[in-house]
Amino acid sequence: MTERKSEFLLEVRKLQVYFPIRKGLMKRVVGHVHAVEDVSFSVRPREVFALVGESGCGKSTTGSAVLRLIEPTGGQVFFRGDELGRLSEEEMRLKRRDMQFIFQNPYASLNPRMNVWKLLSEPLRIHFQLSPGELRERVGEMLRLIGMTEDQLERYPHQFSGGQKQRISIARALITHPSFVVADEPVSALDVSIQAQILNLMMELQQEMELSMVFISHDLNVVRHISGSVGVMYLGSLMETGDTEEVYRHPVHPYTRALLSAVPSHDPLHRSRHIVLEGDVPNPADPPGGCPFHTRCSLCSGRCREERPELREIAPGHCAACHHVE
């Protein structure tokens, strides 16, 4: 860490991502899909921050927008005090050495026509001027970290199982020794028995390489396990944030509660009493006014329909966006 302007490595302030909807004769923009709406959170060095929510809640878009893989519509992202939005494309490109992205689907995110050696050495070639020997050494080191051997270097992605591919994917992201990684659903495409392997690997590497991470997942169990703090998203907005254990033990937002209770238990004798939410998630192109959750919320009151609740701190480090939480 060179300079230290804040205690946070990454700060996201009021991030917005809108996708235009075009219609009509001249393809005028007639509206926007509000994919991410005023999302703010911060990540400390060596911290794992999880974004959790259901499909279409904007968690992946948030992750991509943080790294400017999607250009945000509004808001700011500070990384080590630099505002990423102000960087030129080239500056941002160089910055990627330090900020990486792990994709959800290892089947799709590895170029099927590049072998392991090419996949792993490519990031190094981009960001470092290394001799062939150094290159080989760095790649070899990374391979050991992910539990693979050098004789697999010549192989192509389709020759690996899903879990191995995700290992390669992770290695590709971490080989430049970034300090920050966004991991977008890195295990959801994998079988249960493999998920655990990858999660273990990620946690090990996170410890070893002193990584900060934004971990995006829909799987509440996974999130609980891996993250130190968590943000629950719904319809593009953060509903509740805080220390993971705190949020899981004492969820305050009605959505968080419903979400947590919906997870099937693994004990057939204690079939959980689910809070079953009615209806579906509203269309993000036409979000409801007021609280985004009010259409499905059992506590919904007049205020909820009118006024959008701000994310307020309800306990130290524990925030929720709900009018009904005191």
Add this chain to the structure above:
Amino acid sequence: MKKLFAVLLAMMMLLALTPLSLAEENVLRYGVDADAAGGFDPHTISAVASMRMIGQMYNTLVDVDENLNVIPELAVSWEQPDDTTYIFHLAKGVKFHSGRTMTAQDVKYSFERILDPATGALGNSSSYAGDIDTVEALDDETVKITLKNINAPFLANLSSSYCSIVDRDVVEKNGGSLLLADGGTGPYTLGEWVPDNSITVKAFPDYFDEAGKATFDAIEFYVLTDASARLAALRTGAVDLIVADTAMLDLVENDDSIQTISYQSRNYTGLFLNVNRAPFDNPLVRQAINLALNREEIIDFAFNGKALVSGFVPASLGHWAVDVTENEYYTQNLEKARQLMAEAGYANGFETEIIVGLLDSIRDTGLVVEQQLGEIGIKVNVQDVERGQYLDAWNGHNFDIMVCQNGAGSDPSRAVAFFFKTGSSANIQDYSNARVDELCELAVATTDTAKREEYYKEAINIILNDCIVAIVASPQEYFLASTALQGFAPSASNANNFSGVTLTR
């Protein structure tokens, strides 16, 4: 799906049941190889394919018979008070297709139209009516034409369709163009033109000449560009007469229902050398090329043997023709040719380009020539070009060797002067020989046929011995017809002479 199939099947069966519509009317169905190009204005249309119809629709003052004698047509008689004045006595009761009677005024108008530069008429050159000074209608049936200078072949030239007599009213009604109108006096009137498919001409009942009157209610020309399709159409009785390709002749040799009709054309095919370009500016090379050719072999390959070895004044021009077989350059002599090449400094030969196009026989001639010239070390690249490019090369005089098929016309003034006189528009080689020019002028300026023959023969021999061309052959033209067709006797003068032709089905 099933329904659709059933409907289609039913349709096909219906088709199979419709009897072949046998032509019950007295109609001649004629399969031709090309569509009329541009239309039927006799004064502005040069396309041979259009001439077929124009010949039926229009008349000229005079005609030329097979033996190149000028014979009456619209003019029953004529006299020549002096070398530049002609007085024509017109036939009586000649009717235009509009029903109006033709008068001397119409003849006057027709020539004025030809001479008017705004018409862009093809006959406005000394080969045709270009030398006319004045045309006067002495009375309704007498026309006096005065020439600017003596023009010996003038009468014969008047037989060209470019000098057809047209109906002034029709011209004016059609904005000055006869392309799609019929202003003629001929035995047939223009019927329907379905471009790329067919042209119909219909009998004109009021034709002035009983002998030449239409024998068919109509003649339908069908455009069947594909030779085998034409033959198939003839065989199945879909048409009665076709323009034949020599390749097909032996297929019908034993067919009792099909007759072969032919005539010796006045066309000739040969090589034109660009005498202003090296190495063709060297007479030795030109001689070598002539000597290298085996004309019989070319005729065998390119014309299926159906052509005569010929010069540029073919034998069909009768007494005007020179017996080319006696010409020293007409007999293949490879040894001599090689020797001449060596003398010219081309012992190892050279490479050149030969432009062919328009007709299969032209292309095939080029291909055989390529082989034959190869024998004396000349490497020939055959350029088979599309019509527009061919004409471009012709008009731009832009070629090394060009294979052409030209018409010798009905008088050697055409065959000699038009193609070889200095500055003549068709002198594509830019050939210039003072003696030839002089002879051409002498021949036009006298009406003494014997003298003219002498002048022309001298000119012909000069040109032949200069070897600027290597003329190969004069092709024979073929028709195939159902045996029901009787009396069809095409000739070089009138290949589409349907007068007196009948069908006996």
Add this chain to the structure above:
Amino acid sequence: MRDYIIRRLLTLIPILIGVSIAIFVVMQLIPGDVVSGILGIEETPELRAMWEAKLGLDKPLIQQYFSWIGRAVTGDFGESFRTGAPVFPEIMNRFAISAELAILACIIAWIIALPLGILSSLKRNSFIDRIVRVVALLGVSVPNFASATLLILFFSKAFHYYTPVKYVGLFENFGTNMEIMILPAFILGSVMAGSVMRMTRSSMLEVLRQDYIKAVRAKGSPERVTIFRHAFRNSSIPIVTLIGMQIGALMGGTVVIEQIFSIPGLGQFTLTGISQRDFPVVQGCVLFIAFLYVMVNLLVDILYTFIDPRISYS
């Protein structure tokens, strides 16, 4: 939808302008011109000058182009340099004929290709599939002038039959017209059948893998319903696209067949125009063909909305 159609029609403008400029330039580049075609062997400098003036070819190129396009905008495609006849009515005559030929060819192609394509997708990788694929390709594999000449010869020899030589319009005599068109349409159709069959097969294979086909079968659907109501209709979009493209290509793309069968179609008109360097004819034909191409594609796009409710243009 209305807006969409208008927008699509607007894109026609640059395309047509582009095409017309391209044609104009190429016509200038082509060796030989209309005048040498008219005059042939009789050409003299005087006659040439005369005809150039008569046809307006003596004016500067830019002026020639703009005077042409100026008239074209008002729907007047000018007159043929050769016959002097107005170009547009002739194009319409020819279009009617070409369109009929194209549609017949398509119908024949469908009759051959769709059942084969479906069959081959259902029997994928079997012996039948292979035979069908080869058979469907046979039509594409022979240059159509060869198959046309062969068919003519065959019919004349075997059945003493030749298609009616005189062209008769569809509305003059339906039977004769069909008789004239059926053979050429068959040849064109058999050429198209290959690609339609290929497209049908791969599109069907794609759809047959879909969950909803399995779901339909799981409901106890008879195979007939599964295949035709569900699988085939769902796979028809790429097929319709292909057919649209083919109809577009058949407008003027059938020169060879038109020539052999003496059918006065758009292709021959264009070809004659090109070989005679008859600029107004070429320009008119090509613009019209380009226009048709865009319209057919638009039509296909609109057709999509009827096939697939997911597609809407708004």
Add this chain to the structure above:
Amino acid sequence: MKRKDRPVAGRALPGNESILRQLWRDPMGRAGMIGVGLVILMALLAPWIARFDVAKMNSKAKLAAPGAEFWFGTDHFGRDVFSRIVYGARVSLEVGIVAVGIAAGFGYLLGMIAGFFEGRTETLIMMVMDVIFAFPSILLALFIVSALGTSILNTMIAIGIVNIPVFTRTVRASVKTVKSTDYIANARSIGLKKMKILFRHVTPNVLAPFTVQATLALSGAILTEASMSFLGLGIQPPNPSWGSMLSDARKYMERAPWLVLFPALFIILTILSFNILGDSLRDVLDPKLKL
């Protein structure tokens, strides 16, 4: 997000064997490969296989029927059809390959640019492609040859230009598909430059549909050349292309059927082989069609 990948464990691992091996295993692919191989071999070995000079005329053997001396008979110049067929393979293939090369080269470049840069560049390129596409291909080819002059090269150029839009479209579509895949996002996320992404990641993935298109276009080019020969704008004689042989033979179809039979047979063989090969290649290269 949560979508489970379809079971993959039961799927054959394709890359274990080369594409050629996979093609060979498919009976159709094998047939196509053998056919194409034969034609290519014939073209390559033409000087050794051919028995006579292709332009050599023989007045004693005009239209000779196939026999011991002239295996495939002779034409009206007495030229040996067999030798002409053998050399014709060269010309026809050459026309096909060069034309497709031109089309593929330009199509690739334009398609890449259009697909990758989107916006105005794309609109413009695709508009031009539409303009070319709007012409019936045979007319366009004739037009180009008329303008450039008849020569074998110009024939190839014309056929090439006609085919550019197909390739552009194919490439553009693939670029767009590839571009939206995760591995391109991945390449961006590691900080790869745009141009490098274009060439390193997009190119190899575009190649598959591109190759398929090329095999199909090749047979199309051979046919177009044949049609152009028929209309008098094909390649220059005396070079034999199958198309021009076939076109010239029409007059003699009845007299000497072998003149039609053999060129037609070889055209059919070639077109069929290329088409079948293209089809099988598509099956092999398109993992979607695999189980």
Add this chain to the structure above:
Amino acid sequence: MDHLLEIRNLKITTLRGKDKVYLLDSVDLSIRKKCSFGVVGESGCGKSITASAILGLLPYPLRVAEGSIRFDSRDGEKELLKLSRKEMRQVRGEEISMIFQEPMTSLDPIFTVEMQMFEALSFHHPGMGKGEMREIALEMLHRVNIPRPEQTLASYAHQLSGGQLQRIMIAIALINNPRLLLADEPTTALDVTIQAQILHLMNDLKEQRDTSIIMITHDLGVIAETCEEVAVFYAGQIVEQAQVVELFTHTAHPYTKGLLRAVTSLGGAQRKLYTIPGIVPPGGQWSRGCRFAERCEQCMEKCREEMPALREIAPGHFCRCFLQDREVEA
């Protein structure tokens, strides 16, 4: 017949090139009437193709190589594998229905919901009038808690959400009152809150109707929530089968144990997750011994050599492991 469905010695093969490869190897299953039976396993273990095989819907080039599937239909016992196509069609949708993983792609996109619901009726009741069909369809939609049934009937698939679509699929599946419902990962593609809705609905429906359910899933949680009996699949075989409570409480097979530990440890306190090492062997690459041997912590010599049999280790509890043999013997 004691059972609603009896699968005996079912083997399914696929073609890899020219080679036949087994994807399912000698599976025996018996489903009781009015039972909800869980089948759990990882991808490629053969659970989904078993369901497809029951309905005769195996995709090319998969095929049943051997075995029998007997079904106690309304008109007596039937051997499903021996039925003619026509007879099989009568079973599908009428006696055995199926719902799929992806509700988004399970409805034909170009037809309305109404048409597809009517179809399910008309295939089996050809004479039924539109009015009657409409009534039944509306009733079914109402039963699966679709908020505006009338409007939904006129909708196309793309106009509806995943949750709604899965409800519709369930409605279609149950419209003919089948005796058996095959649910192939019915909630995998859905979000947790929607998954909860659907599971809730299925539990409700099960109670209202006589329909047995085979619930195929990779999620032990779903099994725990919905099933009475469960079979664990691994590499084309059943490795353990028992009553749900028995299975979760007296887990016997090392694979099942591992699976359970892997998921339960997620919520637990320990930092390091329990993992089963290695990967699931793909079809055709199975060893001749126990297929889990490579990944088993308690693997013995014997395990690599010999295939353990599926034995009853406790009443109704079957397990395919030599360790259990020893315990039983001991």
